[in-house]
Amino acid sequence: QVQLVESGGGLVQAGGSLRLSCTASGRTFSRTAMGWFRQAPGKEREFVAAISWSGGSTAEADSVKGRFTISRANANNTMYLQMNSLKPEDTAVYYCALSSTMVVVPNSQLYPYWGQGTQVTVSS
Numbered sequence: 001q002v003q004l005v006e007s008g009g010g011l012v013q014a015g016g017s018l019r020l021s022c023t024a025s026g027r028t029f030s031r032t033a034m035g036w037f038r039q040a041p042g043k044e045r046e047f048v049a050a051i052s053w054s055g056g057s058t059a060e061a062d063s064v065k066g067r068f069t070i071s072r073a074n075a076n077n078t079m080y081l082q083m084n085s086l087k088p089e090d091t092a093v094y095y096c097a098l099s100s101t102m103v104v105v106p107n108s109q110l111y112p113y114w115g116q117g118t119q120v121t122v123s124s
Helices: none
Strands: 003-007 012-013 018-026 034-039 046-051 059-060 067-075 078-083 091-099 118-123
Touching: 003 067, 018 034, 018 091, 018 118, 034 067, 034 078, 046 067, 046 078, 059 067
Parallel strands: 012 118
Antiparallel strands: 003 018, 018 078, 034 046, 034 091, 046 059, 067 078, 091 118
């Protein structure tokens, strides 16, 4: 069994920063990519960022480039999303996901394991 647990969500003012964490445990795919997705009220789930097992390859959605940074630590069992210059449109439930592939891709169907999500609310 694979478990993904997110933390770090909360309420922040526009322009502020927040750091999300995701810890993976149990049976996992070896050296596969991990990613962050988000879903805002009334909208479909969208890709945010992804990172390879080694951390050497990353991908970010155009909407967050220059503001969000994805990283891995603790022997790659923990993933982070540093969010700076937050905007009200960043408000969403953020999900951590583990991919079955090694490459970083934005397709949610290539991520078979998901966390429960953590709420991020940015006030204007």
